[in-house]
Amino acid sequence: MPHLVVERGPHPGGRLSPGRRLWITGHVQGVGFRPFLYRLADQHGLTGWARNTVGEVEVLVCGQPAAVDDFTRDVISAAPAIAAPRLRRVEDWQGPPPQRFEILASEAGATPRIFVPPDYFTCNDCLRELADPADRRYRYPFINCTQCGPRYTLIEALPYDRANTSMAGFALCLACRREYTDPADRRFHAEPIACPDCGPKLHWTAMDGGAPQDGAAALDACIAALKAGRLVAVKGVGGYHLVCDAADTAAIARLRRLKPRPTKPLAVMAPLAGEDGLAAVRRIARPTEDEARLLLSPQRPIVLLGKRAGALPDALAPGLAELGVMLPYSPLHALLLDALDRPLVATSANISGEPVLTAGEEVEDRLAHLAEGCLHHDRPIVRPADDPVWRRTAGRVRPLRTGRGGAPVELTLTTPVARPVLATGAHMKNTIALAWGDRCVVSPHIGDMGAERSMEVFEQVGTDLQALYGVRAEALVCDAHPAYATTRWARRAGLPVSSVLHHHAHAAALAAEMATDDPVLIFAWDGVGYGGNGELWGGEAFLGRPGAWRRVASFRPFHLPGGERAGREPWRSAAALCWESGRDWPECPDRDGLARGAWERRLNTPATSAVGRLFDAAAALSGVCLHADYEGEGPMRLEAAANEVLAADGAPTRGAALPLAPDTDGVLRADWAPLVEPLLDASCSVGERAAGFHESLARTAVAIATTLGREQALSMVGATGGVLQNRRLADRMQALFGAAGIELALPERLPANDACISFGQVVEQAAADAQRG
Template identity: 40%
Template sequence: MRIRVDGIVQGVGFRPFVFGLAQSLSLAGSIVNDLRGVAIEVEGIVSHIAEFRARVVSEAPPLASIQNVISESIPIANRSVFEILASHADGERDVLVSPDIATCADCLREIFDPMDRRYRYPFTNCTNCGPRFTVVRGVPYDRSLTTMAEFPLCADCAREYHDPSNRRFHAEPLCCPACGPSVRLLDRNGIAQADDPIRKAAELLSSGKVVAVKGLGGYHLAALASNENAVKLLRSRKHREDKPFAVMAPNLESARALATIDALEERALTSPRRPVVLLNRRPDSDLAHSVAPSNRFIGVMLPYTPLHHLLCESVKAPIVFTSGNVSDEPIAYTDDDAAKRLSPIADYFLIHNRQIHIRTDDSVVRVSRGREVPQRRSRGYAPQPVELPLKARRPILACGAELKNTFCVAKRQHAFVSHHIGDLENFETLRSFREGIDHFRRLFDVNPAIVAFDLHPEYLSTKYALDLKGVEFVGVQHHHAHIAACLADNGDQGPSIGVAFDGLGFGLDGTIWGGEFLIADLAKFERVGHLEAVPMPGGTAAIKQPWRMAGSYLRKAYSESENVPAHLEVAERNAHQWPQISALMKSRVNSPLTSSAGRLFDAVAAILSVRDAINYEGQAAIELEQLAAVGEDDAYEVAVPAAIPFELHGAALVRGVVDDLRAGSSVDVVAARFHNSIALMIVNACDTIRTARGLAQVALSGGVFQNQLLLERTVRLLEQAGFRVLTHRQVPTNDAGISFGQVAVAAARDCAARCQGGGLVQWEPF
């Protein structure tokens, strides 16, 4: 029998597993890596072959991800042994590449065993763990096509590498102290500091120094998480005023001292992917205030490389581990770049000489409604594909959005969503975006025939797309991409009611959308409702200064004769600019209209004195959510029209907030009632659409639904009202999921074009 196995089956111990299984069943034949996966040939007793075929799937190594198995009978070749053959590199590449995997228990035991030859060696790995995606230059996954090619194996490692019974058989990053990479500790002038770099780095961290640490997918900046002065110093140097830092805890027990952790959160923390997990912070933890100011959540991760384990074991305390960059830039991943960009921030550098081929930031997840939900999908997840609910007829590249950018390439059923790129607002991030696309195209052998992009003409991702030659273009409206991503993430093609709430997206009418009710399938959509548009006084300044949106909504909510806004604290705090903003709105100069739900949250946050200006995206809304009183169920009345299309009056909600506040209600109660009102408004609006069109499924997407209070209350109310509710599962609900939605839309339109015998359409309403 010839058996083809496609999926993530290279670099995960699949060949030695198959070798051992064949030997145990007295089967002869061979297995080989090729550009699609693995090809197996076996001959022997028929019942043994049948058992082999079944167990190849049922007992596959834990890191394997089998996508497809095809078997056929072939003539007997009278072979006497089972062999592992040299890899084939002919034909079209269609192999899947494993994400990077956290250190396994076996390797961890060796690292801390004084009698083992890999004792305290920070690059210990095997077929069950270690670097994958970050070191791969090409496929098939062989050492010669990784950044480990420059480290020839010593005799001992070579014996392990060539022994099919050894767990390091063909572990491509295999090495030891005699033949592998090494670690050095440098000061910011590049001068070596110690014979035991890791222990010395631990001492420096414990004394309050900031250390840049070269990890798996790039550099981190580290500081002792309990040292307020050290964390404040890191914030100041990194120019990151308020956004929370992630913390690496030495072990699970230490993590429990920082936050409450349930069973699902523990599973996420300890999984081989090792993401940062957003947890409820313990008020009695010894974390410095500056780690996560004004935030009741804390991002916690456990060590995921031997170097991290050794560093944490020496420090014996939680360490701030934040991306090695200045705010808004991509993480540094080459030594020269790190020395240039991080020297003003770090006092010392803990580096190594294993090259990182592709920079990959940490992933961030949270547990919501009984499952792990990605907030940022990167290390440990990328480039594992997300399955499309329909096959892409031709190869597709989707360029994503401007903020939280990812790109996506698609080939047949597989959509390869990239690692986190970041905000495309500077040259460094744009270069990372371009380099990432080139790498994915080579790695997965994708030569796109179709390129999908956001309709915003000023997005750098859109400009990149439109500069490409010899391709067909598909422009995808931002909020349609959100809903398509949610549908495809659930294996659904629609049609569905779609609720897309976010900060901004370019609308078809030239205004800025963001509080949208759609009827959508993967190919097309219709805007059937939205929040009423209000001016953004000062344009983009209103995004960074929520008090401006408070002024806009208050002007909408109250007549001039009522004169309520002038007596509110938000107006008094900003009295020197308040008349100017009013004049801007009246003249409509530099005051684009927006239906954005994100801007409505900003307005209420400013009215409740949560925040007048933000230091990172979504800060006002995040702090408003955390302010909300637990257990409060009341809501304000918001009229929802009984027919479509409709407009919902956010100003009525603002009036409810102000009237409640003036009546003496506490700000935490008002914040909770506002959230309840938004959830109730969504449900009533969806009920109007159901009555009009007969649809009973709702897809929720957009960055506003990262708000767990809003999401959970909205889902509960929708389900109580008889709706089937779809939320994101594998790709983030924020703009990091846009590229996946663009791919789904482009694939669906291409399939529709083939069926109809016409060309691709840019967009089409129901």
């Protein structure tokens, strides 16, 4: 940044002047913070200076004591909306009074405090200019200012200067240069600043061989294709979307057939409309007050909302009562939605399970069978960032997926790490965490690690995090499962490696959010994860604290015919429960008896205690889902069925806690056997059976806590794992624990699913290292 000054006359009070120095840390880069300080000092009649060190801002202000006090207060209270400043240190100062307020050139600091800004939505000021025919950026798809625009996905290195971003190749025109260097302008050092004369441009490719188009003509061609019912790949901020008219059943069917994605829910982007921007959203869904706030927040995430019956085709989310909805967060999205004035399907352009695609060549090559047109642009995406997803459970909106606009997520460690560490996370819903000192940053959602491209992005993100924050990992921590791709990568990486049990990481991540030194009881309920005894865990309760967990409760294990295949074939879990409890299941798809035979001989039939597999079994036994198109389909459909049956107080009409008994190791085991007969009871509706199943599990959790509480006082109880994304279960557990006088903690900063595993690995390893001394 150039040396900039605001001239003032001689300062009253002689040669020495009282003043104050402030060191401001937090999210103060890439948010227009130094221009804000410049204008704030001018407003309060102060002299002094501001400069960037590495990752924070140092400020000196001199003037009337009351004005200095007001400035210190306003640094936090009046900061830009997308900033998150913290006063790390404040000192009184006395010396020769400066004659002016200056913005000094950046200076390297001894201890970097780097904060990487996330990508921001398009602010209202830019949207007004975008729609103003008299403005020079009218309908320009890359409009931005210091309060909006891409950050994380275009930063190549820090400090956050244009030369260190993917905008470095776009030389500023004279008009943009004037704005960029004027401290009174809201584009003062807006690093992605651009206009139609000097910035990125659109390019349209018709996959049927039609004439390519550039600039405004490319945008018009895309709009025409969408109006004609075409499937289009559109390059956004953190990757490409596959887009089509959300009301066009033929286009939706074609998208599902070709992706292929037969039943997995599709997200919808609705136009900004009405006084509060949500009029179009309310025509298709029923957002609560907190869901509405989240939709409009700077993150602009996908939020799961209750559907309005008949507003859009059921094919968008078949068998479910909710629809994922978001608002346009980039100027390009805003232009498309304004022109079409209707909701659009906006799902990630990727091969199922892989990270979102970011390069036009890859999109045209790998999705040529699907996209009928591609709207590209020439601003490179440095790293992918998929859309974040949130859902309201247990009275609050909570994250299901971290991503664009909200990541990297930074968390403070109660127990610092002994040395910089990179945690490689889980196999599904992978994220990476980098930790040093008391800081931990968690990457955006990467994806499932079963594909070559997933591992490529995994390695890129791990390298990027270290480069961006100026921290080189000296050790790795991974999942204990020896077959995970991330575990194998860690073992090959050449650094010291520690492993953490999957469910210990789940428990540690939540315990870190609970922020207590007292022992806690945490339920870790999910699909399957590697357990300490060779079992596949997933229905565990742990007592203790990070680094010192004791497994105190679990579910009766059962053997899964087909092993990992059970995750996509719920009938296998259902068959296992029936076979182990000696019950007949006439609808079992194992017509040739091969699965039964293998199960009897214990061939590829690992034992598991996973509650996620119990949900799969319940979905199959009740007739909701025998084969799943996507992970969690059976449980999601089961929840939707359960929500159709509610008593006046919100509780179901049946469902009791499961029997509990200690095993030979003293672990309290919940016996699932009483669930089977009610799930097969055809005299009850599917909804009644589903509701009873949810109620039984919620009451079982309370029974476990109550039983354990007779032997040891429980100060706090928490619940986490992918199963706790189920709103019906989480709501009932919260209500039942509350009725028992126990507060139940659920994850709030990170998802309950495996996206939290990398953070939990860091917390667990830091605690273990500290205990070893």
